[in-house]
Amino acid sequence: MTEIEEFYVIAExxxxxxxxxxxxxxxxxxxxxxxxxxxxxxxxxxxSDTIQVFRFGTCQLILYSEHNMLFVALVPKSAHIKTIRKxxxxxxxxxxxxxxxxxxxxxxxxxxxxxxxLNEPFTKFIADPHVRMQEAIWQ
Numbered sequence: 581m582t583e584i585e586e587f588y589v590i591a592e593x594x595x596x597x598x599x600x601x602x603x604x605x606x607x608x609x610x611x612x613x614x615x616x617x618x619x620x621x622x623x624x625x626x627x628s629d630t631i632q633v634f635r636f637g638t639c640q641l642i643l644y645s646e647h648n649m650l651f652v653a654l655v656p657k658s659a660h661i662k663t664i665r666k667x668x669x670x671x672x673x674x675x676x677x678x679x680x681x682x683x684x685x686x687x688x689x690x691x692x693x694x695x696x697x698l699n700e701p702f703t704k705f706i707a708d709p710h711v712r713m714q715e716a717i718w719q
Contacts, residue, residue, distance in 0.1 A: 584664070584706055585639070586654035589675065589698070590617055595690065598698045600706075616643070616652055633661060644668035647681035653706070667706055674701040 588609060589598040596613035620643065623631045634641040635657060642664045644651045651668045678697060679688070688694075 584653045584655055584667075586612075586652075587702065587706055588613055588616070588650075588652040589695075590650040590652065591684065591688075592648040594618070595692075597692060598695045598702070600702055612652075616641070616650065620645070620650060642668065644672060646672045647676060647684065649675070649684065651675075671701060671705040674705060 583602065586601040587599065588596055590613040591597050594614050594617035596609035599609035599612075619634070620630050623629065630643065630645050632643055634643070638657050639654055640657050640659065640661075642653045642655060642659075642661055644665055646669075649672070651672050653664050653668060655664055675698070678701070679694070
């Protein structure tokens with residue numbers, strides 16, 4: 581079982597469109613999104629590639645990019661990268677079923693309220709199994 585401590589979906593312009601955290605001392609989603617977006621852009625500029633894993637202290641950030649959107653999970657250093665990346669890919673797939681890449685690129689004008697529908701896919705693909713079980717019991 582791997583617990584995702586924090587999770588972010590970041591638009592190409594650096595806006596945090598969706599964030600969930602289990603941390604007591606949570607960071608502001610836009611602050612994290614701006615930081616990660618800046619590092620990712622710098623990495624792409626220097627190496628023509630993006631950062632996929634960022635390790636620090638006892639944690640690691642696993643980043644998955646698709647259609648100019650960034651899907652990020654903060655997990656313990658002991659978490660298996662491939663397992664988390666697969667969860668991020670599944671979530672991204674559901675994200676783009678709900679909000680097409682064309683919509684995000686051409687029509688979305690910054691309204692964050694439209695992303696409220698991401699709570700259910702988050703629980704299905706990303707949330708800790710204990711959280712999913714509790715939600716299933718109480719529904």
